[in-house]
Amino acid sequence: MESKNRVTVEIFGEVYALKGDIEPERVMKLAAMVDKRMRTIAKTNSQLSSLKISVLAALNLADEYLQLERDYNQLVEMLKEK
Template sequence: METNNNTVNKVTVNIYNEEYVVRGNENPEYMQMLGAYVDRRMRMIAQRNHNLSTNKVAVLTALNLADELNKLQEDYDQLIKKLEEEKKK
């Protein structure tokens, strides 16, 4: 969550009924949006798995987000490779 901005912002976000103070160089609205996104994802997983502890919901959410990130990175890498191949033609 870092940019070239040297201003450190402090935002309180509510994730899965817990408050967290987040500090970062990003604008407060962006940090709030990230917190809300994590909260939504945790609630979606908890709805499908009613008996999970908060820790397990958090870990499953992290795994789901890591999976999404990895797939996006693979797609990005493939696109960059295709663009580089097109440049060579």
Template sequence: MEKKPSQKVNVEIFGDTYPFKTDGDPEELRRLAAVVDERMKTAAKMTRSLDTRKIAVLAALQMASEYADLKKDYDELMQLLEDK
């Protein structure tokens, strides 16, 4: 199978443009960037901070917390399925 060439994709997150190269689907990268952008905007409203780094860390912590909750639920579901 031939490897797809990398594509350059520019995404905007919290008012800044970031260039990325991806071997995957550029639209998926844009969707993920939109999620990060929205989370940062939400975090900025909650903190009323102008410090982009602090806003990014808060948004990352919120996403990490959600991921941990989902992983825990997934692991519990997998255990239930294995026990059957």
């Protein structure tokens, strides 16, 4: 039985103890990405609560993901045509 990886990260001033199958280095990189996005949003919207900042960060990251997915699918289709 494979043991779960444990890692502690800090995102926007909150500490999270996480456990899972993903490598700790990857989890720390993901946490840093989310933290950076939240801090960027907070700088330009100082009146927002942490919850609203986290929702905006999630929406921003989801939008980027969808754009990358769309770009990837277009590239795959272009390669199929060759």
